[in-house]
Amino acid sequence: MSDDVMRLSDLVPEYARHYKVSLPDAAYALHELFTELNSDHHSKQPNKAIPNNVVWVGKVGNSTRPTKAYKIYFSGLAKYFNELIGSSCNFESKFVRCLYIGEYSDTKDIPPSMVYLSRPLLSDLILSTSSELPEFLLNEEPEAVLYKPGEEEIKAFQGKELVSIRGLARGLIEIIVELDRAHRGLSKKADPASILYAASQLDLNNRPSKWRAALAELATAAEVDDFRGNRRTLEKYVGD
Numbered sequence: 001m002s003d004d005v006m007r008l009s010d011l012v013p014e015y016a017r018h019y020k021v022s023l024p025d026a027a028y029a030l031h032e033l034f035t036e037l038n039s040d041h042h043s044k045q046p047n048k049a050i051p052n053n054v055v056w057v058g059k060v061g062n063s064t065r066p067t068k069a070y071k072i073y074f075s076g077l078a079k080y081f082n083e084l085i086g087s088s089c090n091f092e093s094k095f096v097r098c099l100y101i102g103e104y105s106d107t108k109d110i111p112p113s114m115v116y117l118s119r120p121l122l123s124d125l126i127l128s129t130s131s132e133l134p135e136f137l138l139n140e141e142p143e144a145v146l147y148k149p150g151e152e153e154i155k156a157f158q159g160k161e162l163v164s165i166r167g168l169a170r171g172l173i174e175i176i177v178e179l180d181r182a183h184r185g186l187s188k189k190a191d192p193a194s195i196l197y198a199a200s201q202l203d204l205n206n207r208p209s210k211w212r213a214a215l216a217e218l219a220t221a222a223e224v225d226d227f228r229g230n231r232r233t234l235e236k237y238v239g240d
Helices: 008-019 023-044 074-085 119-129 151-183 192-200 208-221 231-238
Strands: 005-007 055-057 069-071 096-101 106-110 115-118
Touching: 005 008, 008 023, 008 074, 008 115, 023 074, 023 119, 074 096, 115 119, 151 192, 151 208, 192 208
Parallel strands: none
Antiparallel strands: 005 115, 055 115, 069 096, 096 106
């Protein structure tokens, strides 16, 4: 197995080691991350599995892709990490739900030690979705100095974050326009009343997490498809 490939069962310990957190905390963070990846991947490619050069089913101790056709979904990985949170990270009792494509398609539960991932390709997917650098996927020795991104990587990250911020700004403008139309009875959306109701739930005296949720509901009611509800970007700039 090359340095660019790792087992899924090693991901939680690696995350915990890198960020110096407990295993349950690492499992929770990875559940949140893979839930975000699932949402983004599904919005772009509904019902599509993760590319098998990113995550695949191999054998115990052998990362070679078998001839059997397995499909793995981000939703299954998110579920796997979620189950680890409350189990003291007992990896032996947890499995990853996959879809087996043969003469007959069927779901199968695969041990996480047989599921492999490509560090660089998964990093690319995370960078295209999340506002944080996937440092925990970088090859490091346990005692190595924490990775520090180079100037080009910082520029690339800032560029991706700028896209998210621009999407948020455009989405907010679209929400304001649609809310104004609903107030004037000019909205052509399916349910203008739900737009007005969702707007009435916004209260800046609440915790930011509360009004961020209300804002997401308003965007859904207003059918603003361009709104980038990036939780991490919002949390970074408005707090929690």
